[in-house]
Amino acid sequence: MKKPSDTQDSNYGIGDLLGLGSQSVRKNYYPALQERIEELEQERNRYKWLFENALHGIFQANLRGGFLACNPAMARICGYDSPDHLIGKVIRLREQLFCSSAEFDQIRQELLDRGSLSARETRLMRADYTPVPVAITLLRRPDLGPEVVEAFVADITERVQAREKLEQLNQDLERRVEERTEALQNAILSKDKYLAAASHDLLQPLNAARLMISALQDSQLPEQEARMVHQVHRALEGAEELLADLLDISKLDQQAMKPDLVYTDLENLLQGLGEEFEAVAANAGLDFRLRLKPAVVRTDQRMLTRIVRNLLSNAFRYTTSGGVVLGMRKAGGKLRIEVWDTGVGIAEDKLQDIFTEFHQLLPQGTGGRQGVGLGLAIVERMVRILGYQVEVSSRPGRGSRFVVMLPLASARPAPAPSAPVPQLSTADGFDGANVLVIDNEPAVLESMSVLLERWGCRVLTSASEAEALSLVNQGKEPDVILADFHLDNGRTGCQAIHGLRKRLGRPVPAAVITADRSDETRQLMRAQSLPILNKPVKPNRLRALVTSLLPAMP
Incomplete structure (x- = not known):
């Protein structure tokens, strides 16, 4: 004869555990539970579908061993027929999956230190032992084991090929640039010889x-x-x-x-230029004055002479009355060579244009001897090569002032031996x-x-x-x-x-x-x-x- 308790125990089931022991309770709560179970099943199926159909590889593995699980995309990336084939063949990630054991060791240590890695580029070994470039994102799962990780893997073969192609194109471009540069230099050399x-x-x-x-x-x-x-x-x-x-x-x-710098007696150099332009001033009926003082500079004599000569030529070209002054002034460790004129002047918005090639201050037919507009362009370039500065200020109808600023020599060189006294007169x-x-x-x-x-x-x-x-x-x-x-x-x-x-x-x-x-x-x-x-x-x-x-x- 059974005990009541035996009957009661035999009727104790899952419904009693869930609080659905009585018929009335089951009737009230079963639909809600069933609905929840169906939702969980749908979500599980959705994640399963995403896992199996994802374009990127997904796997769970033990860093000290092999794969625990993986999706079909991971098997395809590594060249295996199926996830089971990959899991069965690769039982040691370090030796069988990663192309470089040293790089695997580095990745493992970074994971242990930081807990995750994002989009790390590396190379995995395919089933046919060829490398495949990938970007791998890893996350440690210490709740599942001390070295259990989950990972997402993207095949970046096309990206790497595109990058290599771009690098090759850059190398080809650099080579072509070098070839063109060499050809251009040869052309310039040929042009120099031709000129x-x-x-x-x-x-x-x-x-x-x-x-x-x-x-x-x-x-x-x-x-x-x-x-x-x-x-x-x-x-x-x-x-x-x-x-x-x-x-x-x-x-x-x-x-x-290229500049050939030598110590130069600037007063003597400018005095020579002044004598050269005295006849120009006389022919033009203009007053020409020199305001010079002793000074030594280290300069390229030919370039500096050309600079000042061009400034003086320009001053006389555009001055029809009054005169021209060539002067020197020391200021703050620098020397200023100044050319003043009482010519036509330059409009303020044209002050920078005058240093471009073939630019003339006056249009043709306005009187005076015309140049071709290269004199000041040469001045600007030579000043730049010598590391000097050139400034211009002007008042239309009143005249202009050009200033070349250059450093004074730190020390005056020893004077050259005096030349022998001429024994032959050349006066007549x-x-x-x-x-x-x-x-x-x-x-x-x-x-x-x-x-x-x-x-x-x-x-x-x-x-x-x-x-x-x-x-x-x-x-x-x-x-x-x-x-x-x-x-x-x-x-x-x-x-x-x-x-x-x-x-x-x-x-x-x-x-x-x-x-x-x-x-x-x-x-x-x-x-x-x-x-x-x-x-x-x-x-x-x-x-x-x-x-x-x-x-x-x-």
């Missing part, structure tokens, strides 16, 4: 014509012929200035002009001095002969070093040698001067006259202590050069 050759060819006939015209100007000509000669002289002068400007602006733009001529001219251009030889003979020189001419040596062998010894730099057959005037000095056994005073305006040639002349005069030769500079050489006669 040097073209300038030589252009300046040679211009030089001959200029010297011939100068000889004619020294002659007694009827008024009409004298006026025509003067007009030709002005035309040649303009052509010379334009060609020199074009050559200089080309070299400056190609950064082919050169008193029959023997001047040997070496040039491979017949027209230049003829024009130099005409001009020098008018100054009282006895002129010897030769087209080469060999001809000059032949003259010496005939007993015709020169007092001065004036040699063109580029002679025929690759020979130079320097070599000719050296050969003649060796044959004569004495350092005959000599200078090089050339159309080559390169820095290399200028430095070569300085190294050999040879004065240099650029073509087209200005008669007053040629006369000054010959005068400076003659006192050195024994």
Whole structure:
């Protein structure tokens, strides 16, 4: 016979545990429970669907072992047929999944230290032992085990290939840029050589014509012929200035002009420029004053001379009445070279435009001698190369002021030994001095002969070093040698001067006259202590050069 308690115990079930022991309770709560269970089942199915159909790999694993679970996407990424295939084959993540054991160890340590890693790029090993680049996000699950992790894995093969392609394109681009740069440099070098050759060819006939015209100007000509000669002289002068400007602006733009800094007596340099422009002021009927003081600077003499000469030329070009002042002023460890004029002035909104190429202050036809607009562009570039500053201020109709600021030299260099006292007077001529001219251009030889003979020189001419040596062998010894730099057959005037000095056994005073305006040639002349005069030769500079050489006669 059963005990009541036995009957009661046998009827005790899940409903009693959930508080649904009585029929009335079950009737009230069963629908709500069933609905909740169905919701949980739907959510479970949804997550299961997402897990199985996700594009990215998802897995749960033990870092000290292998996979605990994974989805089909993870199996595909690693090249396995199914998740079970992957789980069965990869039982050690360190050796069988990660391409680099060292990188796995680093990832494991970072996970233990930080608890998670986000979008870490690495490489996993596929079933065929080929690497696959992935971005992996890992999260530690210490609630499931000390080294249990869950992970999301994205196959980034396309991204890596695109990045590698981009890197390759960048390398190709850099290589092409280097090739183009080299080609451009070669082109610039070729252009420099072409410009040097073209300038030589252009300046040679211009030089001959200029010297011939100068000889004619020294002659007694009827008024009409004298006026025509003067007009030709002005035309040649303009052509010379334009060609020199074009050559200089080309070299400056190609950064082919490098400063050659030497200690310079600035007062003496500016005094020479002042004497050069005295005739310009006299011809224009303008007042020209110098306000100079002793000062030493370390500068490129040729560039600074060109800067100040261009500023003075500009001042005289646009000044029709009044005058021009060239002055110096010291301020705060710097020296200010100032050029003032009482010319047409410049509108305030045009003050910066004047430093651009081919910009003119006045339109054509407004009077005055017009330039081509390169003078101030050259000033701006040379000032920049030397590290100086240039400022301009102006009042339209009242005049302008240009200022070049440069540092003073920290110490004055020891003065150079004084030159010997001239023994030959050149006030009225050169008193029959023997001047040997070496040039491979017949027209230049003829024009130099005409001009020098008018100054009282006895002129010897030769087209080469060999001809000059032949003259010496005939007993015709020169007092001065004036040699063109580029002679025929690759020979130079320097070599000719050296050969003649060796044959004569004495350092005959000599200078090089050339159309080559390169820095290399200028430095070569300085190294050999040879004065240099650029073509087209200005008669007053040629006369000054010959005068400076003659006192050195024994």
